[in-house]
Amino acid sequence: MNLARFPRRRYTEGWTPMELLSRLSEIVGGPEIWIKRDDYLGFFPGGNKTRKLEFLLADALSGGSDSVITCGAPQSNHCRLTLAAARKEGLECHLVIEERVAGTYSKRESGNNFLFHLMGVDSIRAVPAKSDMPAEMEKTAEELRKAGKKPYVIPGGGSNAVGALGYVACAEEILAQSFEKGVSFDRIFTTSGSAGTHAGLAAGLWANRSGIPLTGVNISRPNELQVPLVRKLAGETAGLLGIDDPLPDDLIQCFDGYVGEGYSLPTEAMINAVVLLARSESILLDPVYTGKAFAGMLDLIGKGFCKKGEKILFVHTGGIPALFHYRQYFDGVLFPGGRE
Numbered sequence: 001m002n003l004a005r006f007p008r009r010r011y012t013e014g015w016t017p018m019e020l021l022s023r024l025s026e027i028v029g030g031p032e033i034w035i036k037r038d039d040y041l042g043f044f045p046g047g048n049k050t051r052k053l054e055f056l057l058a059d060a061l062s063g064g065s066d067s068v069i070t071c072g073a074p075q076s077n078h079c080r081l082t083l084a085a086a087r088k089e090g091l092e093c094h095l096v097i098e099e100r101v102a103g104t105y106s107k108r109e110s111g112n113n114f115l116f117h118l119m120g121v122d123s124i125r126a127v128p129a130k131s132d133m134p135a136e137m138e139k140t141a142e143e144l145r146k147a148g149k150k151p152y153v154i155p156g157g158g159s160n161a162v163g164a165l166g167y168v169a170c171a172e173e174i175l176a177q178s179f180e181k182g183v184s185f186d187r188i189f190t191t192s193g194s195a196g197t198h199a200g201l202a203a204g205l206w207a208n209r210s211g212i213p214l215t216g217v218n219i220s221r222p223n224e225l226q227v228p229l230v231r232k233l234a235g236e237t238a239g240l241l242g243i244d245d246p247l248p249d250d251l252i253q254c255f256d257g258y259v260g261e262g263y264s265l266p267t268e269a270m271i272n273a274v275v276l277l278a279r280s281e282s283i284l285l286d287p288v289y290t291g292k293a294f295a296g297m298l299d300l301i302g303k304g305f306c307k308k309g310e311k312i313l314f315v316h317t318g319g320i321p322a323l324f325h326y327r328q329y330f331d332g333v334l335f336p337g338g339r340e
């Protein structure tokens with residue numbers, strides 16, 4: 001496998017840190033817990049989309065595009081980081097936002113939405129929940145083409161085979177870095193959403209025959225939908241890498257018990273995990289993705305899924321701005337007697 005044959009822009013200097021969570025591991029009393037700090041990736045508050053965009057924007061630029069279009073939720077980290085990458089490359093950026101509750105999208109919202117406007121997004125169009133997002137992005141693309149532009153459409157979450165190459169690169173980084181540090185991991189945990197992260201890591205770990213099991217914690221879908229989604233993208237990513245052997249059946253493992261009532265809706269375990277990591281390790285998780293995934297990992301440890309003496313790695317995928325947007329989720333824990 002040779003990743004260097006794919007065009008890539010570089011948005012992060014060197015490797016992201018890999019740290020032992022010694023205080024947390026002691027509190028939990030199970031395996032040794034390590035974290036891969038992909039919240040330190042490039043672009044202010046960086047995250048997993050930064051790695052995908054290195055390959056996606058390079059692909060856009062090598063095809064001569066002058067504008068990018070993508071889509072996401074009103075607090076999408078992916079939309080914000082795509083806009084950041086577009087600004088850095090001098091490209092136009094157009095966003096299509098899926099409004100989950102009709103009439104609730106407002107350009108005055110905080111968090112990532114504030115950053116869309118701070119960075120001067122070229123256009124935002126809100127469409128109703130469950131819209132056909134590829135078709136909606138195509139409408140925007142058609143308008144731009146009519147205006148003489150050459151748009152490049154990036155799917156939701158940057159999750160296609162080109163974007164997933166970013167997490168193949170991350171898998172190689174993890175292997176090189178763990179070798180450098182002399183730690184051999186027994187398992188890696190990641191959030192599993194639009195699947196580019198999970199699929200890219202799976203393809204990269206497998207292509208290297210690392211033998212390290214990978215566990216995804218779902219943040220929106222049940223396993224019947226998530227596992228095939230990740231498997232399909234992992235297969236496409238391996239195909240793009242020129243690996244023809246079929247992926248093993250048990251390569252993709254997901255847990256769907258930590259979603260709660262739905263995407264971005266809080267769970268008590270998520271709140272406790274965010275507070276615990278902030279207070280033990282001074283690391284911020286986000287309420288939509290990493291908070292739920294970390295809570296899932298802690299629950300699985302409690303159930304004996306990972307044993308004392310093992311070493312496990314949690315991939316922190318970023319998402320910090322949403323923590324500030326959803327701060328009221330934490331009122332009950334932080335201000336038990338009320339805010340005043």
Ligand SMILES: *Cc1c(COP(=O)(O)O)cnc(C)c1O
Nearest residue numbers: 193194195196197289317318319
């Ligand atoms: C998008 C996102 C994820 C999910 O990654 P996918 O590749 O879409 O599965 C996880 N964490 C954060 C912070 C994200 O923004």
